[in-house]
Amino acid sequence: MTKELLISSCQQLLSGFEFTLGIFAFTLIFSLPLGLLVARGRMSKNIVVASLVRFYISVMRGTPLMLQLLLVYYGPYYLFGTSTGGIKIGPFNYRFIAAIIGFSLNYAAYFAEIFRGGIQSMPKGQYEAAQVLGFTKSQTYFKIILPQVIKRVLPSVANEVITLVKDTSLAQVLSVSEMFFIASSLASKQVSIMPFLVAGLFYYIMNALIEMMITKIEKKMSYYS
Amino acid sequence: MNNDAILVMENIHKSFDDLEVLKGIDLTVNRGEVVAVIGPSGGGKSTLLRCATTLEKIDSGRIVIAGDTLCEMDGEKLKYADKARLRHIRSRFGLVFQNFNLFPHFSVRRNITESLIHVLGKTKDEANGICDDLLLKMGLQDKADSYPCNLSGGQQQRVSIARALAANPDIIFFDEPTSALDPELTKGVLEVIRDLASEHMTMVIVTHEMTFARDVADRIVFMDGGVIVEEGPAYDLVTNPKSQRTKEFLAGY
Numbered sequence: 001m002t003k004e005l006l007i008s009s010c011q012q013l014l015s016g017f018e019f020t021l022g023i024f025a026f027t028l029i030f031s032l033p034l035g036l037l038v039a040r041g042r043m044s045k046n047i048v049v050a051s052l053v054r055f056y057i058s059v060m061r062g063t064p065l066m067l068q069l070l071l072v073y074y075g076p077y078y079l080f081g082t083s084t085g086g087i088k089i090g091p092f093n094y095r096f097i098a099a100i101i102g103f104s105l106n107y108a109a110y111f112a113e114i115f116r117g118g119i120q121s122m123p124k125g126q127y128e129a130a131q132v133l134g135f136t137k138s139q140t141y142f143k144i145i146l147p148q149v150i151k152r153v154l155p156s157v158a159n160e161v162i163t164l165v166k167d168t169s170l171a172q173v174l175s176v177s178e179m180f181f182i183a184s185s186l187a188s189k190q191v192s193i194m195p196f197l198v199a200g201l202f203y204y205i206m207n208a209l210i211e212m213m214i215t216k217i218e219k220k221m222s223y224y225s
Numbered sequence: 226m227n228n229d230a231i232l233v234m235e236n237i238h239k240s241f242d243d244l245e246v247l248k249g250i251d252l253t254v255n256r257g258e259v260v261a262v263i264g265p266s267g268g269g270k271s272t273l274l275r276c277a278t279t280l281e282k283i284d285s286g287r288i289v290i291a292g293d294t295l296c297e298m299d300g301e302k303l304k305y306a307d308k309a310r311l312r313h314i315r316s317r318f319g320l321v322f323q324n325f326n327l328f329p330h331f332s333v334r335r336n337i338t339e340s341l342i343h344v345l346g347k348t349k350d351e352a353n354g355i356c357d358d359l360l361l362k363m364g365l366q367d368k369a370d371s372y373p374c375n376l377s378g379g380q381q382q383r384v385s386i387a388r389a390l391a392a393n394p395d396i397i398f399f400d401e402p403t404s405a406l407d408p409e410l411t412k413g414v415l416e417v418i419r420d421l422a423s424e425h426m427t428m429v430i431v432t433h434e435m436t437f438a439r440d441v442a443d444r445i446v447f448m449d450g451g452v453i454v455e456e457g458p459a460y461d462l463v464t465n466p467k468s469q470r471t472k473e474f475l476a477g478y
Contacts, residue, residue, distance in 0.1 A: 125324060128326065129322065131315070132278055132320045133315070133340040133344060134312050134344040139343060139344075224329045224372045224373070
């Protein structure tokens with residue numbers, strides 16, 4: 001493999017990395033708040049809501065993410081006969097949008113269970129102390145409960161975030177030109193495993209940076225126990 | 226009804242599922258009075274306190290705190306105050322928990338000032354002033370910026386007393402304030418409560434510290450089996466109990 005080839009491969013992989021990063025960032029932006037909402041639904045006193053949410057979580061965790069991505073992408077066509085080819089939001093085509101929707105729905109289910117565990121691990125006394133001090137329900141939630149829950153769930157959320165970096169490669173089934181998709185096509189063109197190894201290195205560097213960030217956040221939150 | 230009554234509880238009934246925990250309790254606490262509630266575990270003391278502090282809802286009866294009706298019977302049905310009224314009533318009493326229930330992610334200062342600022346609408350400066358005064362009183366003036374996890378149990382409990390006092394309530398409830406503390410740490414907490422008593426703070430104290438109850442309380446209420454078995458002036462009740470059950474209970478101390 002010549003030096004020029006390696007450099008041009010890297011450049012192409014990095015252009016794919018933009019999509020990888022895009023999927024990663026958008027998925028987190030949507031799935032974290034959605035997960036919080038789903039967790040609330042799962043803990044709802046309304047049996048209908050709780051059961052529906054429980055079913056949703058069960059399906060999301062119990063079927064392959066790759067299948068879910070395919071269903072989001074092809075679903076509109078098979079269900080309603082809608083052509084999705086023309087759909088665009090800003091610079092993003094429906095392939096990319098479907099990937100974001102699929103990933104967000106799936107990760108929200110995992111995050112929801114993590115959040116539920118965190119919220120349910122909070123001692124009752126925290127709610128009671130807040131109540132007798134006159135805090136409203138939303139003040140109690142946002143000032144007292146949520147900040148403590150975030151600290152408790154951080155290690156588990158970090159696990160999911162790191163998994164997400166690698167899972168973005170599943171978007172290749174929708175022909176989103178993310179890094180792994182590019183690596184595959186380069187590898188078959190060059191008849192070499194090299195592009196895969198370089199891609200692997202990029203995934204690893206990204207996750208190493210994420211680990212560093214999480215360690216920093218954990219340190220910042222360690223002022224109390 | 227006595228105009229000076231800060232807490233009025235009338236014919237309070239409370240059941241958990243099939244278990245009747247409070248079987249028609251009547252209790253009135255006047256301004257400046259210190260009432261200790263004693264009795265065996267499961268006798269209903271803590272439940273009574275939790276009902277008075279809105280943490281549990283009663284099944285029937287009437288509760289008035291500082292002149293505001295928390296709940297009363299409307300014919301056969303029990304009616305609680307609406308949300309706004311409830312919030313107002315909650316600012317008129319303080320509650321000190323057995324296991325403190327401080328907010329671990331807040332500094333001592335924020336534990337005390339947060340509700341002053343965000344519930345009572347005080348300015349930051351006002352709240353900080355109140356906080357500094359209270360910490361001085363609790364002997365914790367150098368702990369404002371500490372976090373609860375760096376304090377001893379006794380110090381944490383004193384912070385939680387300061388938190389309960391911050392809104393300048395008409396009455397403070399203590400739910401076994403020293404039960405979670407090592408014996409050598411209870412002293413400081415009891416001293417603080419004793420000081421409050423000498424300032425004629427109205428207090429209801431659920432406690433197992435019999436000597437303390439005898440010395441500090443004006444009146445002792447002995448509860449067992451969901452009823453008030455006996456009540457009277459603190460010293461008399463401890464030294465010369467009338468009911469056989471009170472005698473048996475006190476003999477254990």
